Amino acid sequence: MSQADPQNMEQLTAEGKHLIFKLAEEEYGLDILKVKEIIGLMDITSVPRTPDFVKGVINLRGKVIPVIDLRLKFGLPQAEYDERTCIIVVEVNQQGQPVQMGIVVDAVSEVQNVKAEDVEPTPSFGTELDTKYIRGMAKVEGGIKILLDIDRALSSEEIGDVTSF
Helix, strand or coil: CCCCCHHHHHHHHCCEEEEEEEECCEEEEEEHHHEEEEEECCCCECCCCCCCCEEEEEEECCEEEEEEEHHHHCCCCCCCCCCCCEEEEEEEEECCEEEEEEEEECEEEEEEEECHHHEECCCCCCCCCCCCCEEEEEEECCEEEEEECHHHHCCHHHHCCHHHC
16 A cells, blocks of 8 residues: 555545635635635734734623734735725634634735645745645636635644634
8 A cells, every 4th residue: 555645635625616815916725625714804803912913802792702913924025904804714624623813914816716736735845834734726816816725824833822712
């Protein structure tokens, strides 16, 4: 029995429908099955002693949900929020439990179907860069969409235990 190549498995699982959104000038894709809803920007309550990229929490129909600014999480410069800025509520797996979190993005574009043959493995950027949260690079419409593994991007090791609010 042959051993499956983990990089190939990531590439296969990157196939399917993705919500495309913008951060800075780049477009990213998020597995549509991870998306619970998209909401406009709302009042975010700050929580002391959290990393800069943790904007705080929101009350979404009686449920307290932590909100992460994905720009800051990825080391991009902070931007003014505008009418296109929104929060994507995602369900991530943290320590075996489903947890809802909000991610602030510059704009949501569309839902796009990505075929396996259009997904390239994440290129190697050397040992200094951590790209484990990137599932692959989708070549679509003459450009590239960075496909995210939102479970890894928002892992509890990465962001601390903000899900206990």
